[in-house]
Each structure stands twice: as C-alpha cells, then as structure tokens.
Amino acid sequence: MAREPGTKPEGGLGEDWAAMLEAEAGLADDNSILNQDEIDSLLGFDASASTSVELTGVRALINSALVSYERLPMLEIAFDRLVRLATTTLRNFTSDNVEVSLDSITSVRFGDYLNSIPLPAILSVIRAEEWDNYGLLTVDSSLIYSMIDVLLGGRRGTSVVRVEGRPYTTIEMALARRMIEHILEDMHKAFEPLAPVNFKLDRMETNPRFAAISRPGNAAILVELRIDMDDRGGKIEIMLPYATIEPIREQLLQMYMGEKFGRDPIWEGHLATEIYAADTEISAVLHELNLPLSKVLNMAAGDTIMFDMTPSDPVTLRCGDVDLTKAVMGHIGKNVSVRVTRPLNPPKVTMAAFEAMEDNAEGN
Template sequence: MSGAGDDGSDDDLAAAWGAAVEDESAANSAKVLNQAEIDSLLGFDDAPQADEKTGIEKIISSGLVSYERLPMLEIVFDRLVRLMSTTLRNFTSDNVEVSIDGIVSLRFGDYLNSVPLPAMLAVVKAQQWDNYGLLVVDSAMIYSIVDVLLGGRRGTAAMRIEGRPYTTIERALVERLIQVVLDDLGAAFEPLCPVSFRFERLEVNPRFAAISRLSNAAVLVRLRVDMEDRGGRIELLLPYATLEPVRELLLQQFMGEKFGRDSIWETHLAEELRHTEVALDVVLDEQTLPLSAITGLKPGDQLALNAAPGAPVRLRCGEVALFEGALGRRENRLAVRVERELLRPAPEDLAGRAA
C-alpha cells in the first residue's frame, strides 16, 4: 500500500512542476518592455557613461566611413573664398563678404536627402579630371542675387515667394552667378593643377542631380555670402572619385611637398655619374674558336682577323656597343674617328631575344 501511495505522490509532484513551468513560460512570453527598458536597450539612458556606446548607437556608428583628410583642399577653398569676395563685388557692384561655414565629408546620398528645398542644383564637370561635381544655391541666395542684379534697394531684405517654380529670368541670373563661381574655383586650383569646371545643366529636383552613387563619399564645403542685409548659401560638393586624379597633390601639407623624393640628391647623383670614368674598348674583330685552339696557342702564333684594311671598328663599353668609327693614325699613336652612333635595342627587344 505504501508503494502505491508513493507512486501517486510522485505523479502529483511531476504534474505540479509541469504546470509551474508552463505558467512561467506563458508569463515570459506575455511580458512587455516598459519605456525605461527600451531606452536602456537602445542606448539612450538618461545618464550614459562617457565614451561608451551601446545598443542602436553601435549599430549606427558601425556603418560610418572614416574619410581621408586632404590638407591641401582646405587651402584651395581658402583661396576660393578670397577670389569670390573680389569677383562677386565686381559682379554685383555691392559690398560682398564670403566666408566658409564648414568643410565636411559625408555620403552623397545623405547630402541629397538634406538639401533644403527650394534650391537650384548646378551639375558641373571637371574637364581635365573627366568627372562631375555639384554646386547648390539656396533660395535665399537666389532671391538676393536677383534683387541685387535687378536694382533692388540696399538695406532691405530680398522678397521671397515660395511655392512657385523659378522663372526664366531667375534661372538666367543664377547661371551667371554659377559661372562666376566656377571660374574662381578653377583659378583656386590653378597653383596646384590646371583644371576647368564647365557648367552642364541646372536642376531643381535633387533626384535629377545624381552625379554619383548614393553610398559614395564626397567633400562638402558650405560658403556663406553676405551682401549687407541680404545673402544666402552656396554649397559645393565634390565626390572623392572626382578628386582621385589629384589625390596625391591634395594630401600634401604645403605646396611643393615631395613624398620620398629629394631633388638635391638627384642632381648631385647625376653630376657625379657624369664624372665617372668608364673603360672604352675598340673592337677590330670577334672570332669564335674552340677551347683546344685557345689552349694550344704559343708565343709567335698569328691570328688572322677578318677585318679588311680601312674597315670600320666598334667602340664598346662592356657589352654595350656605343659608336662606330674609322681606325687611323695621329702622330705616333693609333686613333679612332667616331663616325656614327649605334642605336641600342629597347629593353623589350632584349627581353624578347632572351625568351
């Protein structure tokens, strides 16, 4: 009887454990995270630790790209600002101040999504680099330049009428402004490398100004143009692919910097090589003899040369034939008069013969 009672109690205990496990799993599956737990999971706690990223912040930062710094490009843009300050004063007959708001590196797609509309986007081509760039003029700058060029009063802000397409006159005036900026941009690059920027087309929709893949890296320079109480922004975007032909020049810390090359030592080595003494041999004839004939030579033996009297001889340095000339006599010495230079075979011809 006792054995049967024990078996029953074991069955009851097992059933109780199973019910408890099912209740716990059901409770866990139905559990809902509160706002504090969600913030902690995504890494947005009220008091995050310094220099520590968690959750979604790590996921976002893992997709960022470390862009290469181009020191010489900053000097080019500084020169562009000085040139634009002068040319825009002459272009508008007004007091114009141009300054740089910032130079940043970002993805091309991120910039297209952040362009403040309405704006005009000029697609420009760097002809020597065979690639494209983007020049963006914002709405405030468009109305300011139209107001200035059409004789608007000084000291009054330009009137902005949003929600309508730009007129033909506005587009024509902005194209003139863009051409002035592109001329200055080419002049800014002139000390570094000759390049000319050509205006291609004008767009008002960023989707039609896609000159590069959305994931490609680009350099963006934001220029602020102030004309007393008027002004606006001009933004220049150059993809890294466009700057690739002059990447080595843009990596320089200063103009004319040499990478692993010393012109002083090059000149010194060239001068020393010119003063180096070399042996020059005059070859009358060459013959191929068996080794037995060479070892059998004795004093008094004669070797007949196949060169006739007055035949040209060759002057050689080592194994390299340099000149051909005539053998003669000058005073009591034999002399050779150089008559023509022998053309040396190209390296690829020598390689073909060896093969």
C-alpha cells in the same frame, strides 16, 4: 467528465495548474514589445540629444568607412583661396558689400547629402574637364532671391519676399547661372597652383533625383560657403566625390604649396643659379712633402725646405679637399698668377655616396 468554461479544476493539481497559468500570464505581460527609446539605446543613439550628436554603435561602424578630409591638407588651402577670390568677384558682380566665408569642410555620403538638401534649391552639375568627372554645386533659395534682389535694384534693409510653390523663372535661372559661372571661374583659379583644371557648368536642376552623379554610398567632400550681403545672403554648397579629386590626390597630400614629388626643375634651376653666384676659395698647391714630426718640431727661422719642383712644373688647384685641375705658375705685374692648362676633373662618386643617392630617390 467535461468541465464547464470559466470554472477552475478542483483539487491540489487544479490549484497548481491555475497558479502556473497566472504566472505565465504575468510573464507574458512583462515581455512586451520594445519601445523606440529601448531600440535607440541598444543601437547607441541618444534620443534626448539633437540629431547632430556623434553616433556610436552600429551607426558609427557604418560611417567609419568615410575618409576624413584632414588627410588632404592642400584641399582646405585651395578652398580658402576660393573664398578670397569669390569675395572680390561677387563684389564686382553685385556692386555691393559681399562677404564670403568658409563654414565647414566635411565628408559625407552622396545619397545622404541629396536627401538632406532643403528645397527649393538650384543644383548645378559641374564637370571637371581635366579630371574627367563631375561635382555638384548647390545654391539655396535664400541666396538666389537675395542675389536677384540685389541685381535688380532692391532696397537695402528690406526682407526678401519668397514666392513659395512655384518654379524659378527664366530671369531667376539666368541670373543664378551667371553667379555660378563666376564661382566656377574662381574655382579654376583656386586649384590652378595644384593642377590645371576647368570647371564647366553641365546643367542646372531643381530636382535632386536628376542630379545623381555618383552612387548613393560613395564618399564625397562637402564644402559649405556662406555669402552675406548686409542683411541678406545664403549658402553655396560644393560637393566633390572622392573619385573626382583622385587625379590630384598626391598634390592634395602636400603639406605646403611648394612641396614637390620627385624631380623639381624649378628648384634645380634656382639651386644652380645660387651655386654659380656663390664665392669659393681655391688654393694653389706647389708641392706636398712628408716630413718626420720631430723635424717639423725642430724647425727654426732660416731653415730651408727643398721642393722637388721646377718653375715650369704644373701646380694643383684645390678647393677644400678636392683637386680641381692643374695650372702653370706665372706672374702679372707684382702678383703671382696661375694659368689653367686642362679642364676640371670629373667629380668622383664613392660607393657610399651612390647608395645615399639611391636611398633618396627611393624615398621620393
């Protein structure tokens, strides 16, 4: 017999059936869709903190492939040198009080950096000629308008007026190009002690899509420079992919500027000069005689020791424990002298010394 819609089945079985349906309905209500906070909690992201907090979980595993710039000690020294050079150059360029400071050096992914560039900005594609690769130099709009205001005689203490929604004019692009070329020349001088390299401006873009010089997932070094001109200024960001600096990786691994890998002719010349100027003591050995210890202990004043030598026999010139050459005894006035009769003996290299030299060569 058919049951009308909305009616409950009669009997104990019907009551059990209704209770089961109600339980299933309550369970369905409990299994609701996860909200964003629960998803962030599962991924290890703290939604209550700022976006710059350190991420854990899946995001940490993704970013773990990035190489820290701290493994390249000379990189920070090179950019510190760039800061000093750029400060002097921009002061001469603007005839104003310019202060350049190094904000940070970080490792980023190229795609993430392009997506994070605040627009409008000028993206300069630079080419490292000797390394045969490219880099990116980004100048933000605050620095562009501040530099233009200073170069064109703007008053101090006045805020820079920005005109939003329009592209940069020809004059603004030309002045920005001159500033960028000065920065690239300073970069050439900063890296010159490590390796000779010329940075050339390849092109200037305002759209990040046209400045793609590497794959989005490739790692890169991002250097942020802060430029202040009294109450005006902005930032310059220099982005170098790891593939660009790979040719000088060994130089960047040095702990200080003077460290060299392998043979160093400069140090060899310096060492040879110092050795030639060093003072040494040379002994003239007339004769060597083996005597019993008892006879030596019983020696007294007036005893005579006979040398099996004649006045014309050669004597040995010795420095420390090394026999240098042979010489003939003589005198000049009241002084005893020796005259060298043959070239110096070649140095003797023992097997232990030879093995030590091989170990040092393998270590370098």
